[in-house]
Amino acid sequence: MLLRPNITSKCRPLRSKRGVLKVYAGGKVYADPVNKECSAFAPATVANLGPGFDWMGCAVGGGGDTVVARVIPDKPGTVIIESIQGDNGRLSLDPNKNCIGIAALETLKLIGQPTCGIALTLDKGLPLGSGLGSSAASAAAAAWAVNGIFGSPLTKSQLITAGLAAEASVSGYHADNVGPSLLGGFVLIRSCKPGHPVQLLQLPFSRDDLYFVLVNPLFEAPTAEMRAVLPKEVPMKSMINNCCQGGSLVTGILTGDVRLIGESLDSDVIIEPVRGPLIPGMMAVKEAAKAAGAFGCTISGAGPTAVAVVDNPDVAQKVLEAMSQAFRTSGKLEVNSAKVVKLDPIGAKFT
């Protein structure tokens, strides 16, 4: 027998006391919705962060994706995607082929045996393939919205696997975007292997003078080539450099040293030197950013967005202009968007 409580229309941000998860005879865990509709936003993320390749990311302000989840009373466990805005028609409405659909289905599995189905709508605030964690933001928003429908029985950390399943279908099994998009702030991925629980560390950061300059050129990064160009083996010396600079990056974050964060993310000698040249103008952008006062600059995610770090809004503006100019002159690329943003310490949230 499936019990369904009175469904309210207001989204509850906190874990419901109404049980939500109920174990019935036979051991099945049934989940009842407590909200009729739930809307969640998840922010853009900057992953890789130079030597933090594949294990470090952070959530940033300035945009993100919004997913609205709505209860379908009579179709337990099903997920449908009703509409998508802002993707220029590029994303599939098939829930098994779309980040939000996969994340929603995985969230339902994690919650238990849902007593309803879910209809989703997606409003994409982030450009696709920009290197700002667009798919992760969609997945995080979907997972958080669906979780909200059931009174948020799962924590953000528990929802990572739902986001990961979505990411795996789009850009590979990695949590350095979906982790920070859900949790906010800086997130270190300690371990992320299929079939094992994800281990992550949320790194506290309390300073208010960390500014990211994000310049996204009008260019589609050649995804296959970006992966193919990664070396299978790296020199021992380069490994030691990246380990040490990764340690410095973490030190910069945990001690609130913006300069150290910038200098560290600038010092990857393994990934950036091979990926950078595939993005026209990137290496010139990096130099221009530093010449204009940035502590460091690197590729955001797999690009083509470039990210620079500064500790002052006036300098940030100059760095933004210098980077944009370098993309135009050295890269012969138009600039799609250029903005100065701060760390997003919240991650996914109800809207």
Place this chain on the structure above:
Amino acid sequence: MLLRPNITSKCRPLRSKRGVLKVYAGGKVYADPVNKECSAFAPATVANLGPGFDWMGCAVGGGGDTVVARVIPDKPGTVIIESIQGDNGRLSLDPNKNCIGIAALETLKLIGQPTCGIALTLDKGLPLGSGLGSSAASAAAAAWAVNGIFGSPLTKSQLITAGLAAEASVSGYHADNVGPSLLGGFVLIRSCKPGHPVQLLQLPFSRDDLYFVLVNPLFEAPTAEMRAVLPKEVPMKSMINNCCQGGSLVTGILTGDVRLIGESLDSDVIIEPVRGPLIPGMMAVKEAAKAAGAFGCTISGAGPTAVAVVDNPDVAQKVLEAMSQAFRTSGKLEVNSAKVVKLDPIGAKFT
């Protein structure tokens, strides 16, 4: 003209106000001694720390080297080594071939144009070639003692290069032992290249429940083989693992998470797997340590000492016994020394 102030017999730990460094006509910087004799101790260090290979080390209690520096009034700039105790006659008294001589000469160079010479005696508290930074402790103690003779005009960070010159002559140009032996606590070496200033980060650590179990077997680690076995190239995946675990190690230190420190230093997949098997019983020792309750265990420095991390003195004793037993049974090695020590937050100090 060389000025020489009244020389006192008491060692001054603080930078002297008596000038010490005096610029004369011709631009030469003359340094006058302010103490007749100065005795300094520098502690043992655990370097490499798993994924912290070549860039992370810490100073530990339980032993170290002591150097006494004494003014020789009439031989400006010269250094002699009068005696060495505790080395079983293995170390040279030639100041150009001995860590303390080289560190003293380099310290004099850094200080300026000394108006006296220095005679040194060394009391070795650390066994040679044990993986506990024996040469670094000698060099750090010598540099600190000589600096003390002149009223400590140089900071510990400035003295790193003196210690490095000594290390370079013995075990290679690396600062992950001499850095912490001078400065104390955990030290991250950001950059260490001949001809460039060393960049290091002292990582604050305030918890009192971090215990290192150090078990030193009676075995001479095959230094040449230990180096030769290091791969020139490492797989990308291993690089990412070590970077990420290095970041976790730093997080453990900076957030005071002893378990995370132990688990992280346990997770090197590049160095330990090739060096460990060269030390009889090491891999069994590692497993025995964890089975007895340690959070992690790895090779200290280039071995043969094994280091394990725990947060409880009772568990530490059990781990110590388990590790010692494993060296005996699996490695067929006698145990030279086995002790439980804590972090040394001070580093080099006057005695």
